[in-house]
Amino acid sequence: MTEILLAVCCLTAGLCVGIKFSEKYTEKYKFYKSLCEFNEEFYSEVVFFRKGIRTLADRPYQSPPFEKLLKAFISKNQGSAAELSYPPFLNETQRAGLIAYFDALGKTDAATQSELYENSKKKFASELSVAENEQFRYSSVCRKTGLIVGLIVFVLIV
Numbered sequence: 001m002t003e004i005l006l007a008v009c010c011l012t013a014g015l016c017v018g019i020k021f022s023e024k025y026t027e028k029y030k031f032y033k034s035l036c037e038f039n040e041e042f043y044s045e046v047v048f049f050r051k052g053i054r055t056l057a058d059r060p061y062q063s064p065p066f067e068k069l070l071k072a073f074i075s076k077n078q079g080s081a082a083e084l085s086y087p088p089f090l091n092e093t094q095r096a097g098l099i100a101y102f103d104a105l106g107k108t109d110a111a112t113q114s115e116l117y118e119n120s121k122k123k124f125a126s127e128l129s130v131a132e133n134e135q136f137r138y139s140s141v142c143r144k145t146g147l148i149v150g151l152i153v154f155v156l157i158v
Contacts, residue, residue: 007157011150018146022139027065028089029135032128034061038070039124043117046110073102097123 038061061067065087072084086095104116 003157007154010153010157011147014146014148014150014153015143016146017149018143021146022142024089025131025135025139025142027063027087029128029131030063031066031087031089032124032131034063034066036121036124036128037061038066039117039120042105043114043121046113046117069098070102073105094127 041059061070069084069086076084086098090098101116101120106113108116
């Protein structure tokens, strides 16, 4: 009886580890989806409403790391010494691109901001597409691998 209970625990642990590894890809997808949504909302704020970028920071987004990064950038642009913490799935070129994007927000006229939107839209859409493909491909692989490892341990114990 204890062997079966231990085997079920190993199976569950393997599945949980697989799910934990797959979260990285899901978080990356949600981050870029939130970034694309922010970019669209930013464009409508600049072109139509002209309220300012601070109103966008109060809106909810799908990705908590994106919300945290957005609020840190906005407070940094207002002069506070906010610490920027990037999600671990971003590489150096992606971080540099985000720094350049957020540093340019709200600092020029509407025409230049519209150009920034157009350029960023293409770049963020390609990053979102890559993140979506990675999530589709690797998150299911991670979950299945965790389940298989759990099953192997289950068979070895029983």
